[in-house]
Amino acid sequence: MAKSVYKSIYKSTVPVREDRLNTTITYGGTASELVNLTTRKCLKAKDREFSQTTFCQEWLAIFTLATIKDAVVITHAPVGCTSSLPFINIFSRFGQILRGETPLNVKWISTNLAHVEAIHGGEDKLKEAILEAEKRHNPNAIFVFSSCVSGIIGEDIDAIIKRVQGEVSAKVIPVYCDGFKSKVWASGYDGSFQGALNHLIKKPKKRRNDLVNVINPLTVGRLDEVEIERLLAKLKLKANFIPNFTTTEAIGKSSEAALTTSMCPTFSEYFAKSLEERFQVPYTQKIMPVGLDSTDLWLREIGKLLGKEDEVETVIKAERERVEPQIEELKEKLAGKRAFVSAGQSRAVGIPNLLADLGMDIVGVTAYHYDEVIFESFADLEKRCGNFCTNIANVQPFEQTNILNKEQPDFYFGHVGESIWAAKQGFPTAMIYNLSVIFAGYNGVISFGSRILNLLNNPSFSKKLAEHSKPIYRESWLNENPFKYHKGEI
Amino acid sequence: MSNIIEAPRFSCALGGALSTITAIEGFVPIIHAGPGCGVQLFYGQSFAGGFRGSGWIGGVSVPSTNTYEKEVVFGGEKRLKEQIEKTIELIEGNRYVVLTGCTAELIGDDVSSILREFKDKSVIYAQTAGFKGSSYIGYEILLDTFIDQLVEEKPGKENLVNIFGIVPSQDVFWEGNLAEIERILNGIGLEVNTLFNGKKIEDLSSAALNIVLSPWTGIKAAEKLKDRFGTPYIINPLPIGVTETNLFLEKVGAALKIDVSDFTAKEEEKTYKSIDKVADFVVDFDVQLRFATITDSNYAIALNKFLVNEFGWIPSLALITDDVPEDYKDSIKKELNFKNTLSPEVLFESDSGRIWDAVEKEAPNFIFGSSLDKDLAAKLGATKLSISFPFTDRIVIDRGYAGYRGAISLIEDALSEFVAPL
Numbered sequence: 001m002a003k004s005v006y007k008s009i010y011k012s013t014v015p016v017r018e019d020r021l022n023t024t025i026t027y028g029g030t031a032s033e034l035v036n037l038t039t040r041k042c043l044k045a046k047d048r049e050f051s052q053t054t055f056c057q058e059w060l061a062i063f064t065l066a067t068i069k070d071a072v073v074i075t076h077a078p079v080g081c082t083s084s085l086p087f088i089n090i091f092s093r094f095g096q097i098l099r100g101e102t103p104l105n106v107k108w109i110s111t112n113l114a115h116v117e118a119i120h121g122g123e124d125k126l127k128e129a130i131l132e133a134e135k136r137h138n139p140n141a142i143f144v145f146s147s148c149v150s151g152i153i154g155e156d157i158d159a160i161i162k163r164v165q166g167e168v169s170a171k172v173i174p175v176y177c178d179g180f181k182s183k184v185w186a187s188g189y190d191g192s193f194q195g196a197l198n199h200l201i202k203k204p205k206k207r208r209n210d211l212v213n214v215i216n217p218l219t220v221g222r223l224d225e226v227e228i229e230r231l232l233a234k235l236k237l238k239a240n241f242i243p244n245f246t247t248t249e250a251i252g253k254s255s256e257a258a259l260t261t262s263m264c265p266t267f268s269e270y271f272a273k274s275l276e277e278r279f280q281v282p283y284t285q286k287i288m289p290v291g292l293d294s295t296d297l298w299l300r301e302i303g304k305l306l307g308k309e310d311e312v313e314t315v316i317k318a319e320r321e322r323v324e325p326q327i328e329e330l331k332e333k334l335a336g337k338r339a340f341v342s343a344g345q346s347r348a349v350g351i352p353n354l355l356a357d358l359g360m361d362i363v364g365v366t367a368y369h370y371d372e373v374i375f376e377s378f379a380d381l382e383k384r385c386g387n388f389c390t391n392i393a394n395v396q397p398f399e400q401t402n403i404l405n406k407e408q409p410d411f412y413f414g415h416v417g418e419s420i421w422a423a424k425q426g427f428p429t430a431m432i433y434n435l436s437v438i439f440a441g442y443n444g445v446i447s448f449g450s451r452i453l454n455l456l457n458n459p460s461f462s463k464k465l466a467e468h469s470k471p472i473y474r475e476s477w478l479n480e481n482p483f484k485y486h487k488g489e490i
Numbered sequence: 491m492s493n494i495i496e497a498p499r500f501s502c503a504l505g506g507a508l509s510t511i512t513a514i515e516g517f518v519p520i521i522h523a524g525p526g527c528g529v530q531l532f533y534g535q536s537f538a539g540g541f542r543g544s545g546w547i548g549g550v551s552v553p554s555t556n557t558y559e560k561e562v563v564f565g566g567e568k569r570l571k572e573q574i575e576k577t578i579e580l581i582e583g584n585r586y587v588v589l590t591g592c593t594a595e596l597i598g599d600d601v602s603s604i605l606r607e608f609k610d611k612s613v614i615y616a617q618t619a620g621f622k623g624s625s626y627i628g629y630e631i632l633l634d635t636f637i638d639q640l641v642e643e644k645p646g647k648e649n650l651v652n653i654f655g656i657v658p659s660q661d662v663f664w665e666g667n668l669a670e671i672e673r674i675l676n677g678i679g680l681e682v683n684t685l686f687n688g689k690k691i692e693d694l695s696s697a698a699l700n701i702v703l704s705p706w707t708g709i710k711a712a713e714k715l716k717d718r719f720g721t722p723y724i725i726n727p728l729p730i731g732v733t734e735t736n737l738f739l740e741k742v743g744a745a746l747k748i749d750v751s752d753f754t755a756k757e758e759e760k761t762y763k764s765i766d767k768v769a770d771f772v773v774d775f776d777v778q779l780r781f782a783t784i785t786d787s788n789y790a791i792a793l794n795k796f797l798v799n800e801f802g803w804i805p806s807l808a809l810i811t812d813d814v815p816e817d818y819k820d821s822i823k824k825e826l827n828f829k830n831t832l833s834p835e836v837l838f839e840s841d842s843g844r845i846w847d848a849v850e851k852e853a854p855n856f857i858f859g860s861s862l863d864k865d866l867a868a869k870l871g872a873t874k875l876s877i878s879f880p881f882t883d884r885i886v887i888d889r890g891y892a893g894y895r896g897a898i899s900l901i902e903d904a905l906s907e908f909v910a911p912l
Binding site: 049050051052053054055056057058059078079080081082083084085086087089090102103104105107108109110111112113114115117118119125128129132136148149152153179180181182183185394395397398417418420421470472473474477485 | 492493494495496497498500501502503504505521524525526527528529530531532533534535537538543544546547549550551552553554555556557558559561562572573576577579580581582592593596597619620621622623624843861862864865868880881882
C-alpha cells in the first residue's frame with residue numbers, strides 16, 4: 001500500500017510523513033526501550049502539553065530548492081513566510097564561495113498576502129508574481145510554495161498555475177508545503193521533490209553507468225562533497241549532486257543515473273524511491289556515511305548494486321589503513337569523553353557512530369523525529385553504544401535542558417538554534433554540521449575529531465557564558481521528569 | 491491593495507511583535523500559530539539583522555502552540571489554554587503575552603474568552619496575524635495592546651518621557667540607538683522609559699511627554715496616550731549628528747521647559763573633537779561621495795540629513811522600504827526636502843527588484859542599504875554599508891548610529907567600508 005505513493009505521478013501533493021512512514025515527533029526514554037517498542041510495533045504517537053516553536057515544512061521545502069541557479073522561489077503567503085530566506089541566503093552565498101564561484105543572492109518573491117487576500121484569495125497576486133519572476137530573472141523554473149494561509153483558504157495553486165503557464169517560458173512548479181499540514185517538517189522535502197519529479201525530470205534517453213545521484217541537503221557542505229567525490233572516483237563513479245547549487249537541467253538528468261544515494265536518507269527518502277519507481281534508477285539510502293562503519297556500509301551498498309564489490313573492499317581496506325593511525329592519536333585524547341548528540345534523525349545516528357569511532361561514550365541522543373528511515377541503523381547504534389537516554393523531539397529545548405542537567409555530558413553536539421541553550425548551561429558545543437568541517441567518509445572522522453580537540457582544549461566560551469546566563473525555566477523543572485509534558489494519543 | 495514583494499526588507503506583524511516582546515525584560519511570548527512561525531521569525535527577524543541572538547527566551551525557546559491540522563479543523567482554543575497553563579508552570583515571567591498568528595486568526599479562535607480565566611492581567615494578548623502587515627505594524631499593534639490591556643491612570647512624573655517608534659531588530663541598531671537617546675535625555679535631566687530598559691510598561695501613563703522617534707511608527711500609540719491621559723507628544727525622526735541632535739534636544743527642552751544649551755554645547759564640542767581626527771583623511775582623499783539610501787523612512791531621513799547637512803556628501807536617491815501608510819508620505823517627503831537643490835529623489839518602494847533597477851540608473855558611489863544589495867553594489871562598483879534590515883554581512887552587538895556618538899560610529903563604519911579594499 002505504502003509504495004503506491006511514489007508513483008503518484010501528476011499529483012502535486014504527497015501524503016505527509018506521519019501518514020506515510022508513521023513518523024513520531026514525541027518520545028522520551030531509553031534507546032533500548034525505543035528499539036523494543038519499534039520491533040514490537042508498539043510505539044504510539046504522542047503529543048506535548050507544552051511546546052516550543054519549531055520548524056515548519058515550508059521552511060524545509062524552500063531549503064530544498066532555493067539554491068538552484070536557474071530558478072526563482074515564490075511564496076504564496078503573507079510576507080513573514082519568506083523571513084527565513086535571508087538566512088538560507090547565507091548558506092547559499094557561503095556555498096557558492098566554497099565552490100569558487102562569485103556569490104549571488106537567492107531569488108525570491110513573496111505574494112505578500114494581506115488581510116483581504118487571506119480571506120478571498122490572492123490569485124491576481126500570484127499571477128503577477130509569476131510574470132514578474134519571468135520578466136526579471138528569465139528563469140527555467142519558478143517554484144510556487146504554498147503556506148498555511150493559502151492552504152486554509154483553499155487556494156487552488158495548480159489551477160492558477162495552469163492559467164498563467166502559457167504566458168511564461170519558465171516551468172511553473174507548485175510545491176505544497178502548508179505549514180500546519182504536517183507535524184514532521186521533513187514532509188517539506190517531499191513536496192519539493194514532488195514538484196521536481198513532476199515537472200523537471202524526463203524519461204531518460206540513455207543510461208550513464210558512471211553517474212551516481214547524490215541527494216544532499218544544504219547543510220551538507222562542499223567539503224563533504226569533495227570527500228564523497230573522492231571515494232566515488234576510486235570506484236570510477238561520478239557524483240551528480242542534487243538539488244543544491246545545480247541547475248534544473250542537472251536535476252532533469254537524474255533519471256539517467258546508474259544509481260541514487262545520499263548523505264542524508266531522511267532528506268532523500270521520497271525522492272530516491274520515486275526515481276526508482278518512475279524511472280527505474282536503483283537506490284541505496286541505508287545510512288549517512290559518517291563514521292567508519294557507516295561509510296563502509298554506504299560503500300558496500302553502492303558496490304553491491306553496481307557490481308563493484310571487490311573494488312569497494314579494496315577501497316575500504318586502504319582507507320581504513322590510511323586513517324586508523326590518525327584516529328588512534330585522536331582517541332588517546334577523546335576516549336571515554338561523554339557526548340550528547342541532538343540532530344535530525346539521520347545525523348542522530350551518523351554523528352554518534354563517528355564519536356564512537358573516536359572512543360567517546362554516547363550518553364544521550366535527541367532525534368528531531370523517528371521513523372522507518374532509521375529503524376535499522378538506530379537499532380545498530382544501540383547495539384554498538386549501549387543504552388542511552390533518547391529523546392524524540394522537534395527541537396523542544398526545555399526537554400533538552402532538563403536532560404543535559406541530569407546527564408552532564410563533556411560535550412554537546414547539536415543543530416542550529418538549539419546548541420546555544422546547551423552552551424548557556426556551560427556545555428562545550430560543536431555543530432553537527434559546519435560548512436568548514438568534513439563529516440563524511442573516512443576523512444570526516446579525522447576532520448571532526450580535530451574540531452572536537454579544539455573544544456577539549458578550550459571550552460572557555462561556554463563556561464563563561466553559563467556563568468552569566470539567566471535560566472529560562474523555574475528551578476523545579478530540572479528535578480522533574482524531562483518527559484512530563486508528553487501526552488497520550490490524541 | 492498591497493503589492494508582491496521581491497526580497498522584502500521587513501518581516502510580518504508577528505515578526506515585529508515577537509522581536510518587541512522578547513526585548514522586554516520578564517515578558518514571555520506565547521505564539522498561537524503554526525509550527526514554523528517562531529523559528530522562521532527568529533532567523534528572519536532577529537538573526538537576519540546582524541546575527542542578533544536568542545536572548546533570554548527567544549529563538550527556538552519561544553513557547554508556541556504549534557497549531558496543526560487538528561486545530562485548524564476543530565479550533566485551537568483548548569490547545570492554547572493548555573499551553574498557557576503549562577507555560578506559567580514552567581517559566582516565571584512578569585507577563586505572558588499571547589501573540590496570535592495567521593492560522594489562529596483565520597480559524598477564529600476566541601482568545602479573549604480563554605484569558606478571562608487567568609487573573610491579574612498576567613496574561614494579555616495581541617492579534618498580530620502576519621497578513622495584517624509588516625514588522626512595523628506588529629510593533630504598533632503590540633503597543634496598542636499594552637495601552638489597552640496594561641496601562642491605567644497613574645500619578646504623573648514631570649521628568650519622565652517615553653520613547654516610541656524604534657522596532658527592535660527591524661532597526662538592527664535599536665539597542666545602541668536607544669542607549670544614546672537615553673544618555674542624552676538623562677544628560678538634560680530626564681528619566682526615560684524606552685520599554686526595553688527595565689522600566690515598566692504600566693508606567694507609560696506617568697510620562698510628561700511622549701517622544702516618537704520615527705516619522706510614523708508609534709504615532710498611534712502617542713495619540714492614544716494623549717486621548718486617554720492627556721500626555722503631549724512630539725514627533726522627531728531619529729537624530730544623527732550634532733545639528734539634528736541639538737535640534738532634537740531643543741525640541742524636547744521646549745516641550746518640557748528645560749534649558750538644554752549647556753549640555754548641547756558640551757556634546758557638540760566633544761563630537762567635533764572626534765570628527766577632527768578623521769578630517770585629514772576626508773580632505774586628503776577627497777571623500778565627498780554621491781550616495782543612495784535603501785532604508786526605512788526613519789533612516790532615510792536620519793542619514794540624508796546628517797550626510798548632506800553635516801558631512802557634506804551628495805544625495806542621489808532615497809529609497810524608502812517600510813511600506814509607509816499613505817497618510818505619512820507627504821510629511822516624509824517634506825523632511826527630505828533640503829535647501830540648495832541638495833534633496834534626494836524620494837521613492838517609496840518595498841520591492842527589491844524595483845529598488846535595484848532605480849539605484850542602478852543613478853549609479854551612486856556609496857550605498858547605505860542591506861546585504862541584499864551586495865550584488866548590486868558589486869555590479870556598480872559602489873561601496874556599501876549594511877545599515878538596514880536584513881543584513882548578514884555584519885555583526886551588530888550594541889552599536890548605534892543615533893545622537894552624537896552614533897555619528898562617530900557612522901563615519902567610522904562608512905569610511906572603513908571605503909578603505910576596506912586597500
